[in-house]
Amino acid sequence: MEYVVQTENLSKRFGKEDAVVGLDMKIKKGEIYGFLGPNGAGKTTTIRMLLGLMKSTSGTIQIFQKDLKKERISILQRVGSLVENPSYYPHLTAYENLEALRKILGVPKTRIHEVLETVRLSDVADKKVKGYSLGMKQRLGIAAALLNNPDLLILDEPTNGLDPSGIIEIRNLIKRLPAETGMTILISSHLLTEIDQMATTVGIVTKGKMIFQDSIDALRMYAQQKVLLKVSDSEQAWRSLLGKGIKSEWHDGIISLAEHSNEKVAKAVHCLVQDGFSIYRVEEEKRSLEDIFLQMTMEEKVR
């Protein structure tokens, strides 16, 4: 499989503090890779290393199958990025801001109008960025990242400071890009709901370590529901279920079934009824991705 981004054992240490530890990140072409983690988990540090803004303490980074250390400039030619808060020159207009970048990137001037159109800033292109709202500045940052028609787009918390309609707009844009241009997107966030709605693959990082990296569907598997039974005389009911070889747990007077296919649930209910227990409730407990994310990051803290 060809990976657009591949890091091996990537680590970064600030003095005595480990910001990123042995991170292996793999991003396939055309993916929207959601990079998740609580604040201070090492997301931005990783992204800064991917862009060559920081040198890694150890490990290798390959982008487009090229070594970042050796071919940084030719790699960055094909990368667009927005790191943390958007950077801009407040005394210049949006057009001039993009022009300053365009001169370095060497793309045609028409590209400026195109990206301004994409983020819907064309009307205010000749106003100084000083007077922009945070959301407009954020959109300008995204425009700047798109300027060179990148093959890899790296966005660090791109929906920060946007209002709900702005968030939806950016989300739609991000979803559209890989389909239209074959772009690969790395997007970081501390909000799972955000990633959940866009990403095809998820990497979860906490305390500088990658604790999960797989497709979003695999993550949803963790979100599988449990079936809870509320019955009369629950402890005895639980024992009788165990006696019949049905895996279950008993907790606070509630029985939870480990297996929850329709047949298994029906069988358990059937057994209980046969044994004369009254069944008050059969309910499904859904764990949100949010819960899984919290649990995953909490587990890491306990260790």
Place this chain on the structure above:
Amino acid sequence: MIGKLLSADFLKIKRKGFLFLTFLGPFGVVALQMVNYGVRKDYLLQQSDDDWGYYLSNISSFIPLAIVLGIVILTSLMASVEDETNAWKQLISLPVSKMSAYLSKFTVLAVLLFFSSVLLMVFTLAYGLYLNLGDQLPYVELLKNSFYPYFAAIPILALQLWIAMVSQNQGIPITTGILGVIFTYSAFVLPDWMIWKWPSLMNEWNEPIINVMLGIGVGIILYIAGMMDFTRRDVK
């Protein structure tokens, strides 16, 4: 690559007062002599037989201060353009090497200061002609007077740019800059090896060209040291 960076950097300094400062420096130096000669021209002309030479020496006494002050302000202003919204991360994420990004900043400032020196020459000549100091125009002296301090000040430019570029806090380069201005002000008592003495063109051999050579040589060394240090560091 450096050409693209330079044109981007010249665009970024728009509306930041760089050109105004470039004009203000040489104008201020000559304006001081306008006041001086305006108030007591007859007295000053009596002081020496070589009116042009005396006029040039009056002008030159304020050049080092103006240059060093200009360097401090311009370097710090230059760094602040990128520091203000932490645009360094955006600039260095572009396909440019850190070395050329640094070289571009240095070149923009060197060009602006050179332009200042040209203006200084023009203003000096213009006011000299207005004063009617005689027909013997000392062209060579005028050129030396206008451009020698510029070359002698390159080490200070390289040093201040280095400090301004790598400091998170612009208070640091301003502090070293103020110290530098004080040193320059007291150039007369400084030992010859201090770089802040060099723009005054004084040395124990009385050969201004030595300061120019030293300025260019040490300037290149300090520039390379600053660029290496900037390249080595993680981006702010």
